[in-house]
Amino acid sequence: MRQINVALAQVKCSLSNKEENVRRIIECIESAGRKQADYILFPELYTSGSFMHENIVHLAEPLKGKTITEICKYAQKHNVGVVLGFPEIENAKLFNTAVLISKQGEIIGTYRKIHLFEIEKNIFEPGVDCPVFKLPEGKVGIMISYDIEFPEVARILAIKGAQFILVLGANKFPSHPYQDVYLKARALENHVFVAMANKVGLESNALFVGESSLIHPLGKTIHKCSNNEELPVLSINIEETDIARGNLDYLKNRRPTLYAKEDNHYT
Amino acid sequence: MRQINVALAQVKCSLSNKEENVRRIIECIESAGRKQADYILFPELYTSGSFMHENIVHLAEPLKGKTITEICKYAQKHNVGVVLGFPEIENAKLFNTAVLISKQGEIIGTYRKIHLFEIEKNIFEPGVDCPVFKLPEGKVGIMISYDIEFPEVARILAIKGAQFILVLGANKFPSHPYQDVYLKARALENHVFVAMANKVGLESNALFVGESSLIHPLGKTIHKCSNNEELPVLSINIEETDIARGNLDYLKNRRPTLYAKEDNHYT
Numbered sequence: 045m046r047q048i049n050v051a052l053a054q055v056k057c058s059l060s061n062k063e064e065n066v067r068r069i070i071e072c073i074e075s076a077g078r079k080q081a082d083y084i085l086f087p088e089l090y091t092s093g094s095f096m097h098e099n100i101v102h103l104a105e106p107l108k109g110k111t112i113t114e115i116c117k118y119a120q121k122h123n124v125g126v127v128l129g130f131p132e133i134e135n136a137k138l139f140n141t142a143v144l145i146s147k148q149g150e151i152i153g154t155y156r157k158i159h160l161f162e163i164e165k166n167i168f169e170p171g172v173d174c175p176v177f178k179l180p181e182g183k184v185g186i187m188i189s190y191d192i193e194f195p196e197v198a199r200i201l202a203i204k205g206a207q208f209i210l211v212l213g214a215n216k217f218p219s220h221p222y223q224d225v226y227l228k229a230r231a232l233e234n235h236v237f238v239a240m241a242n243k244v245g246l247e248s249n250a251l252f253v254g255e256s257s258l259i260h261p262l263g264k265t266i267h268k269c270s271n272n273e274e275l276p277v278l279s280i281n282i283e284e285t286d287i288a289r290g291n292l293d294y295l296k297n298r299r300p301t302l303y304a305k306e307d308n309h310y311t
Numbered sequence: 312m313r314q315i316n317v318a319l320a321q322v323k324c325s326l327s328n329k330e331e332n333v334r335r336i337i338e339c340i341e342s343a344g345r346k347q348a349d350y351i352l353f354p355e356l357y358t359s360g361s362f363m364h365e366n367i368v369h370l371a372e373p374l375k376g377k378t379i380t381e382i383c384k385y386a387q388k389h390n391v392g393v394v395l396g397f398p399e400i401e402n403a404k405l406f407n408t409a410v411l412i413s414k415q416g417e418i419i420g421t422y423r424k425i426h427l428f429e430i431e432k433n434i435f436e437p438g439v440d441c442p443v444f445k446l447p448e449g450k451v452g453i454m455i456s457y458d459i460e461f462p463e464v465a466r467i468l469a470i471k472g473a474q475f476i477l478v479l480g481a482n483k484f485p486s487h488p489y490q491d492v493y494l495k496a497r498a499l500e501n502h503v504f505v506a507m508a509n510k511v512g513l514e515s516n517a518l519f520v521g522e523s524s525l526i527h528p529l530g531k532t533i534h535k536c537s538n539n540e541e542l543p544v545l546s547i548n549i550e551e552t553d554i555a556r557g558n559l560d561y562l563k564n565r566r567p568t569l570y571a572k573e574d575n576h577y578t
Contacts, residue, residue, distance in 0.1 A: 158566060158569065159566065193559065193561060195462030195500055196466075196566075199574075200573045221531075222530060225499055229496030232492055233461070263488065294460060297426055297427075297457075299425060299426065302439060302441075304571065306467045
């Protein structure tokens with residue numbers, strides 16, 4: 045049994061107030077460390093807030109900038125891996141990025157949001173890859189918020205071997221019934237664990253709904269948060285992915301040649 | 312408003328007893344006609360039963376064989392289009408097929424199951440196309456049972472313009488919780504109506520669960536049957552598909568070039 049303890053940081057975010065948000069991130073890492081978490085998952089664009097568009101130039105940072113460097117130190121100090129969403133700047137281009145930091149405080153890699161939502165298209169460049177990261181506990185993929193509404197990303201991650209998909213959410217009222225459908229479908233149709241940390245509270249005029257969840261590879265909800273701030277630490281056995289896969293064998297029974305033929309005709 | 316009245320034939324099937332099943336089909340068509348249905352949807356392999364393997368050679372028929380020809384006459388007589396699952400034989404090959412018959416009693420086309428389940432692979436050839444049929448009321452696609460567990464088929468149908476997907480089910484205990492997740496996800500992620508007619512009752516050692524459903528393009532359940540025999544006739548307005556699509560714009564926001572690149576590396 046390979047156990048992973050995952051903390052879901054369902055926390056409020058202070059719009060455009062990076063200093064305050066970094067303070068909260070550090071508090072959450074400390075708290076997760078006390079509760080023996082291996083990893084802590086934060087929501088989308090957590091250092092800046094989601095509706096920071098006029099302040100984006102001041103809030104965005106390079107991957108190896110001051111903020112992520114500081115958070116790496118706290119990851120190492122508390123022996124907790126971190127998955128965090130932030131506005132990344134590289135060669136004058138902006139990305140809606142998630143960074144994956146190891147328990148040793150090292151940057152393992154990033155995922156850049158592939159499906160940008162509405163006004164985000166005017167701000168960010170979309171990601172071009174679906175990386176899967178090999179951790180000591182298993183293989184992990186990342187998705188960001190609107191990505192979960194497309195079956196393609198989770199499918200590609202599963203094909204590449206992901207056993208666990210971490211979702212950085214910023215899902216707002218009245219879209220919360222969709223979140224439940226999508227998280228269960230992505231877990232079940234790929235036989236992977238899916239965890240999502242969503243924001244709560246008001247940001248600009250948006251009310252974030254929380255309901256952060258952990259879903260089993262057979263589509264059952266292991267934990268679902270309320271609409272308030274929470275920091276649950278949840279244990280999973282990553283080997284249950286393989287057990288689930290044996291059951292209905294989706295990845296083996298796919299027909300990619302047929303999909304490619306049909307899809308190319310119509311896109 | 313373009314209204315379609317769809318009857319879901321959630322009916323028991325008599326294993327390997329084609330005569331009895333055809334009698335039931337005709338009864339259901341008559342009943343659906345009395346209730347003003349435009350179309351009636353039957354479960355997977357309804358003329359034969361699902362576990363008829365040793366009898367397959369006696370039960371299978373060509374598309375234009377005696378059984379479908381007879382059912383076409385009843386479709387015309389009662390002015391009800393029919394979607395029916397049956398074991399098809401063509402050039403000595405067997406297919407798990409759904410036929411779509413118009414209200415005028417003409418064969419519009421067929422769909423052959425793409426994702427064969429377990430032992431079916433030893434019996435049937437898999438389908439190689441995902442056709443979309445243009446009816447007077449709108450564009451319709453068809454899936455058969457295990458197909459709904461793969462997001463790819465419904466996605467291709469939606470890309471090809473389907474507004475309504477009809478699913479011929481043979482979903483058995485204890486898989487019924489999956490059915491609900493998949494039907495909602497396929498409807499919501501493609502913004503299409505999804506209707507499924509499932510079997511009920513025992514066939515060999517399998518207990519079929521019923522719970523035939525109609526799902527709105529925004530993922531809400533319009534109707535969900537019990538675990539007993541039922542023949543509900545349900546009205547939908549096909550134009551609501553377009554209204555739903557305006558909302559989150561999945562088909563427009565897909566990134567097929569990226570999917571193709573990532574998928575080709577790993578299949």
